[in-house]
Amino acid sequence: MMRNTEEADGFDGEASNTSMISGASSPYQPTTEPVHSRNVLGGIKxxxxxxxxxxxxxxxxxxxxxxxxxxxxxxxxxxxxxxxxxxxxxxxxxxxxxxxxxxxxxxxxxxxxxxxxxxxxxxxxxxxxxxxxxxxxxxxxxxxxxxxxxxxxxxxxxxxxxxxxxxxxxxxxxxxxxxxxxxxxxxxxxxxxxxxxxxxxxxxxxxxx
Known part of the structure; x- marks a missing residue:
């Protein structure tokens, strides 16, 4: 039972690390939304x-x-x-x-x-x-x-x-x-x-x- 728990914890940790790496390497999150917002606000003058x-x-x-x-x-x-x-x-x-x-x-x-x-x-x-x-x-x-x-x-x-x-x-x-x-x-x-x-x-x- 302890071994199964440790294996589950290890699997969760690896999945969490994998999702963090995927999120950090994704190009859509840091660039797409700010550019769109900047264009909308800049057109009103x-x-x-x-x-x-x-x-x-x-x-x-x-x-x-x-x-x-x-x-x-x-x-x-x-x-x-x-x-x-x-x-x-x-x-x-x-x-x-x-x-x-x-x-x-x-x-x-x-x-x-x-x-x-x-x-x-x-x-x-x-x-x-x-x-x-x-x-x-x-x-x-x-x-x-x-x-x-x-x-x-x-x-x-x-x-x-x-x-x-x-x-x-x-x-x-x-x-x-x-x-x-x-x-x-x-x-x-x-x-x-x-x-x-x-x-x-x-x-x-x-x-x-």
Whole structure:
């Protein structure tokens, strides 16, 4: 019985030593995970060049004007009828959220993490829809609710933000006609080149495989 116990202990010790040696000699444990984490964190940064571009400046203006329009419509305490107020409130809030989301995506280069999504088309749909619905909501509000100063100010900001969205739509359509896909296509191409260079560097170091 003692001999069997000693043999079992010896077998466990050899198995433990073998697993330790295998773990120490494995190339996957010390290299694969840190490289992946480093690449993910390094891709998120503020793109100041986009914020200084025409599209970045227009999005900042659209977000600001949509927020002001939403605040103006929220300050209306009494309305009769209220259908125009509610519709304007929905349009201004939706435009602020969607445009703000796209601004965050582009300014942090997060769109390069999802290259399969057509962000240029998404931006075009947002600008066209925001132009149409803001124009419609402003007309309805002006026709039904134009008695107080707050309602008039909301109408003014509604037409103003409609003009900004319309100009943004014109620029996006012009970029599409040129066939370069706008600033999003250029940033996606740069990301593709960076991934190709990273892959070539990984293949040149066989110890990472």
């Amino acid at each position: 503020c793109d100041t060049e986009y914020l200084k571009s025409n599209f970045g400046i227009l999005k900042l203006i659209e977000v600001a004007l949509s927020l002001i329009a939403f605040i103006c419509i929220e300050t209306i305490m009494l309305c009769l009828p209220c259908g125009g107020v509610y519709f304007y409130e929905f349009v201004s809030c939706s435009a602020f959220i969607v445009t703000g989301f796209l601004l965050l995506i582009y300014s942090l280069n997060l769109h390069t993490k999802l290259p399969h999504v057509n962000w240029s088309l998404t931006d075009l749909v947002n600008t066209v829809a925001s132009t149409f619905f803001f124009f419609l909501a402003s007309i309805v509000l002006a026709a039904l609710n134009h008695t107080t100063g707050t309602e008039i100010v909301a109408v003014i900001f509604g037409f103003l933000v409609t003009a900004v969205y319309a100009f943004n739509t014109y620029l996006v359509v012009r970029q599409w006609r040129k066939g370069d896909g706008g600033s999003s296509g250029a940033q996606t191409s740069e990301y593709t080149r960076a991934r190709t260079a990273s892959r070539s560097d990984t293949e040149a170091r066989p110890e990472l495989h």
